[in-house]
Amino acid sequence: MRLVVVAGTIGGVTVSDLRTGTEAPLPRRIAVLSFHTSPLAQPGTGDAGGLNVYVLQTARRLARRGVEVEIFTRATHSSQPPVEEAGDGVLVRNIVAGPFEGLRKEDLPTQLCPFVAGVMRAEAGHAPGHYDLIHSHYWLSGQAGLVASEHWGVPLVHTAHTLAEVKNAVLADGDTPEPESRRIGEQQIVDSAHRLVVNTTGERDELVGYYDADPAHIDVVPPGADLEQYTPGTQRGTERARRTLGLSQRSEVIAFVGRIQPLKAPDVIVRALAEIVRTQPHRDVRLMVVGGPSGSGLERPHSLMDLAEELGVSDRVCFLAPRPPSELVDVYRAADIVAVPSYSESFGLVALEAQACGTPVVAAAVGGLTTAVDDGRTGITVDGHDPRVWAETLVGLLDDDDRRLSMSRAAPVHASAFSWDSTADGLLASYAGTMAAYRARREAAAAS
């Protein structure tokens, strides 16, 4: 397969190694490494979130573009077969590395060697040169990718998703700092991967600022939302969604969707709700929290339930288990506002998905959320995490029907600029540039 690059950019990506009109090879087969979490796990709980969605959605779109994709992940259940189909011909290889269950995220690095050995073993079953490129996700996979890239003689593209330096700079109360070993591991990947893919220009600047990355080796490829699944509901659809979720048609509904962990700051919304109720006790405002425990601190949703209890608002908060997109769509449609109060967010897929469903988003003005939300048009971005400021912002929007309506009309239009198809096109352009540069370097080295 050949790709003719006519303008030097595809899917919004500038492919720096390609000159106008040159031909660049596209990969026929890629190995995607997702060591710490499987793309088939239910997102919204434990370690499964946006990364899982990203890996699965882009793999399927790449497969539809003719690229054979094999995803390597760590097996987490004895019943998992060694190889599973993940749709559109994408294969997931479940590598046995360590205990199936009960391995804490902090202990995952101890299982990197068995994982790499499993990846090598799987590749050994193929003819030499089976994969054209490796794409690793999160730093642990990046470490495995460095070995595989060296061994197979193919380029490594890496997406960090989150960075230790960035997380540690904005730690929430009760959150455990990321260890120095992770930062060192990330630095090694930044120094040695052939290309880094990030979600936003802000993330590119973080890689350059914190890790001294070469900007010429970074491609900005925005993630997407499943725009077939997440669509605005009709009036009747929204009413039905509320009935399904046991919500009154008259209530004002705020939703929080995502993993329950300090970094996501669900407690800020519970406190904001308590502030609204304290100042306007007769207001019929409700909070829907959809997601499961994850990480440290607020690892039991019980601690969030306890907080709601303590603040006297437990009768106004409903906690719902994580659910697949086919059901999550009802949550987004049923809500008047989706709140994303995170301390740090590399993009914030939830914000995109909610907007795709026509729901305005009130989000913290951090990371990718400032790109995901068009402040003042499709939602509001809030500086800081003061629950009183959040309460004022939420009430201001709940009280302004015209503004909410205008935002809910603009939101799906804004979200439509972010599709997984564009992400896949952007990744293909990035892969093509990486492979061309890698081959050129090898040829130059062989000639000298």
Ligand code: UDP
């Ligand atoms: N999600 C889901 N079901 C749930 C809760 C969340 O499928 O019950 C998905 C959600 O649709 C989104 C992802 O989990 O695609 C969370 O991604 P986001 O970027 O918002 O946060 P992350 O988990 O990466 O920190």
